[in-house]
Amino acid sequence: MEVAEAAVVIDHDDQPTYWHLPAGRTAASIPDSRDLWMVLWNGRERLAGVAHTHPAGVDQPSSIDLVTFRACEDGLGRRLSWWIVTPTEVMLCSHDPTDPRGYRCHPDPVPHAWVEPLRRHSWPATDSSAREES
Numbered sequence: 001m002e003v004a005e006a007a008v009v010i011d012h013d014d015q016p017t018y019w020h021l022p023a024g025r026t027a028a029s030i031p032d033s034r035d036l037w038m039v040l041w042n043g044r045e046r047l048a049g050v051a052h053t054h055p056a057g058v059d060q061p062s063s064i065d066l067v068t069f070r071a072c073e074d075g076l077g078r079r080l081s082w083w084i085v086t087p088t089e090v091m092l093c094s095h096d097p098t099d100p101r102g103y104r105c106h107p108d109p110v111p112h113a114w115v116e117p118l119r120r121h122s123w124p125a126t127d128s129s130a131r132e133e134s
């Protein structure tokens with residue numbers, strides 16, 4: 001399995017409702033997907049936010065992430081929670097007009113059940129046998 005970004009849509013009950021694992025994912029980006037937008041739009045009444053992984057461990061949103069956050073919120077007409085999951089951390093980013101980027105991120109202490117499955121979709125198991133195979 002290649003290391004690749006993955007994303008999951010989360011509802012108001014902190015349940016994953018859609019795993020976004022498109023072909024063409026890389027360790028640095030997820031291709032723009034009309035499918036993902038339609039999932040967000042169709043599920044907007046119960047939508048809490050979207051989590052995605054940063055396999056390289058960067059715990060802050062990329063410039064593309066920030067554009068995506070803003071575009072989705074503009075399209076839906078409301079704010080969402082945006083989680084960034086690294087191999088070691090879970091950051092929760094939300095709109096904050098006082099931040100120059102428009103979003104501020106904090107470590108999220110909530111033990112979301114979807115974090116480990118999302119990590120498993122993004123990079124191989126970290127035990128030594130898996131590493132040797134890749």
Ligand SMILES: [Zn+2]
Pocket residue numbers: 052053054061062065
């Ligand atoms: Zn990102």
